[in-house]
């Protein structure tokens with residue numbers, strides 16, 4: 001009995017030390033609150049803060065903040081990114097603010113240089129859209145290669161009418177059931193495979209500016225800003241670890257680390273050393289070709305391989321799942337994106353319909369669900385504590 005008791009106590013203590021509870025107000029309530037807190041905490045660190053104004057047709061108060069905390073003689077740089085997809089911003093900001101409060105000084109003293117890039121897409125963050133003001137998905141737009149913007153996507157073109165219904169939204173139910181029927185019809189009657197639907201719709205497209213997953217016809221200003229800002233800094237480092245925080249894809253509460261498709265064998269080996277403790281309680285390591293995930297073009301994690309071609313680069317999408325990976329969940333996710341895009345392009349007949357579409361969309365990318373938020377907090381804490389130590393020790 002005693003043995004059993006000791007054992008349970010040990011388990012209890014291990015779990016208690018791992019599963020700290022989320023502090024109150026961990027998730028910022030809005031873009032403005034996140035930015036003010038970021039600025040305040042950034043100034044306290046004494047690091048080099050740079051602010052970039054993001055021009056807009058309607059809003060003169062949008063900015064991207066970059067904080068650089070250089071450790072003397074360091075060869076290793078960690079970059080933590082939030083809000084590439086605006087609506088997913090709160091989880092990324094929360095993780096960055098927590099890092100500023102509890103980790104930044106410690107890791108700099110240990111010898112890691114750090115850059116935090118806050119709210120890459122501030123317009124989407126403030127107005128709760130994934131995309132930029134130009135309807136561009138920035139995670140399909142990041143590249144130094146102009147040919148990206150000519151990438152064809154014939155499967156997308158085939159599904160055009162299903163993915164991008166036109167005209168004012170008259171009913172959420174009607175829009176989503178039409179989309180579901182259209183997709184099922186494509187599968188059953190036109191022989192389109194589910195993989196083809198997934199790759200077509202979410203992989204990125206460059207010829208339908210009003211459509212979902214539009215990657216643009218040229219780089220957005222953020223591509224120029226990051227190139228200009230990061231290029232001179234990256235020269236000083238041999239090793240880069242990039243954590244780009246997202247939400248939405250995958251099983252609820254699970255943290256997926258999706259590796260860049262541009263990594264070399266050497267990058268891959270470093271990745272496996274840094275993230276060596278995948279488990280149900282921590283994270284899953286996936287690649288964009290695993291079931292439920294998908295290869296995309298113009299991804300910011302690939303962009304770091306272009307910016308620092310001769311360095312060792314471990315660049316991962318840190319994705320907190322919200323909906324699930326099954327076919328039904330994927331259809332639901334796609335439906336919500338289709339409806340939100342139709343709303344943004346053509347409007348809704350009533351405020352009630354508009355609210356319904358926005359609520360469903362927000363549930364997908366910023367769930368107000370305490371259990372999910374706790375999981376984000378705990379998994380992010382583990383990721384910082386464990387992977388930064390491993391990155392520091394990397395030979």
Ligand SMILES: [Zn+2]
Nearest residue numbers: 085088246247
């Ligand atoms: Zn995202």
